[in-house]
Amino acid sequence: MSEAVGTARVKRGMAEMLKGGVIMDVVNAEQAKIAQDAGACAVMALERVPADIRAQGGVARMSDPDMIEKIKAAVTIPVMAKARIGHFVEARILESLGVDYIDESEVLTPADYENHIEKWDFKVPFVCGATNLGEALRRINEGAAMIRSKGEAGTGDVSNAMMHMRKIGGEIRRLSSMREDELYVAAKELQAPFALVKEVAETGKLPVVLFTAGGIATPADAALMMQMGADGVFIGSGIFKSGDPATRAAACVKATTFFEDAKVLADVSRGLGDAMVGINVADLPAPHRLAERGW
C-alpha cells in the first residue's frame, strides 16, 4: 500500500467535486448554515465580504482563526479561507487549521507585489484568480489546483467577470487553432511555461477546474457565467448583502445547475427581494480595482 496525501490529483480532484456548484462568502456560523441549507457546495470563511472591504478600506488580511473554526464546526461542506497574495505564513496557518482550500486572493491586500505563494509545497490545495490565460497558467505553474476568473469583487457588476471569461476562453480557442511550431511564441506572449501552453492547446481547456468570481449578484449572472464555460461560481457579497439571503442563495444554486433552462431561471428569479446595490466598475477609480492585483 503506497499512500500519498497532497498530490496534484487529490488537490485538483477536490475542485472537480465542486463543479456545477456555488461557493458562497460567509462571515459567521449562521450565514454558513444558511449557505449549506441553500445548497452551497462550499463556503468561503472571511471576516468582511468584498463589498465591506471596499467600503471600509484599510489593509485586509487573513481572518481570525477563531472565526474560521466556528464556521468549520457549523457545517459539513468544505470550508475555504483567504490568504493574502504572497503571504505564505498566512497560508501555513490556514493549512494548520485544516481548511479545505486556500484562496490566494486579490480581495485581500497583497503581501508581495512580485511573487505569489509557492503552492506545490502545501498539502492543502489553492485556488487563485486570473484575468487572462497567461495569468492562469502562471498560477498553475506555481501549484494552484483551481482557477477562478477574477471579475471585480464587491461590486455586483458582472461585466469584469464576463470580460475575464471571454478572454480566457478566447485565448484557449486561439491556442487550439495553432500549429505546434507557433506555440513557442504563444508561450512567450502569454508569459507562461511552454509545457502548460502545449497542454492547453492539445486539450482545449485548462488543466484544472475553472470557476468564475467577482460581481455575480443574481441567478441570471450565475447562469451567464456557466454558459460562458465556467465550471461553477463563487458568490461573494451578492448573497449576504441582498435583501433575502436564504432565498437568493437557493435561487443561485438552482440557476447554476439549470443554467441552460430559461424557464427554471425565470422561476428562480421571481420574488428575490432587493439585490445588492452594487457599484459600476467603470466608476471605480483605478487604485480601487482589485482585479488588477496579481501578476
Add this chain to the structure above:
Amino acid sequence: MKIGVLALQGDFREHIQAAKASGHAALTVRRPEELSEVDALILPGGESTTIAQLAKTFDLIAPIRKRIAEGMPVYGSCAGMILLADRIVDGAAGQETFGGIDMTVRRNAFGRQVDSFESDLTFNQELLRAVFIRAPWVEEVSQKVEILADVQGSDGKGHPVAVRQGSLLATSFHPELTGDLRVHRYFFDQVCAGAIK
C-alpha cells in the same frame, strides 16, 4: 445500455466520459422524465448535501427511490455512496439519501481535504490506484451487503470502501478521476448485465 448520470452537481462529466469510453450511451439526468429513459444510473462525486437538496427541490427523490426498489442498477462514487446509504453518520442535520444499500456510511470519515489521499487497493481481485477526497467509509453493513474492497483508516482499522448489494454498487473513491475504467466496467458488465433483461 443507456446510462444516466445524475447531473445536479459534481463531477458528472467524468462519469459520462467513462460510460462512453466503455461503449455505452450516456445522458445527463436532472428531471424525472430523463430518469425514466435510462436503464441504469450513476450518482457522481460532489457535495452530497447539495445534490440531495437539489434532488428534493426538483422532485427526484421519490422517482429514484422507486426505480431503485424496482431493481434499476445504480453506481455511486463518494457523494454517490452517501446517497445510496440507508443510514449516515456525521451528515448535515436532516440530510436525506435515496438509500437502497443496507449500510451506515460515515461522511468525511478519512478527514478533511488535507487528509485526502490516493492509495493502491484490491477491488474484485485487481490492484488499482484509488483517489479518496474528503471520502466517506462504510461504518457497518448488514449480511445482504458484499464488501469488495477495504482500506485502513487513521484509527488503524480496516474500513469497507467498495460495497455491493444486488444491483447497487458504491465506492468511497473516484475511479472517474483516474481514467481507469475497471470499476465502471465491473458495474456495466457484472452489475448491470445481471439486472437488466
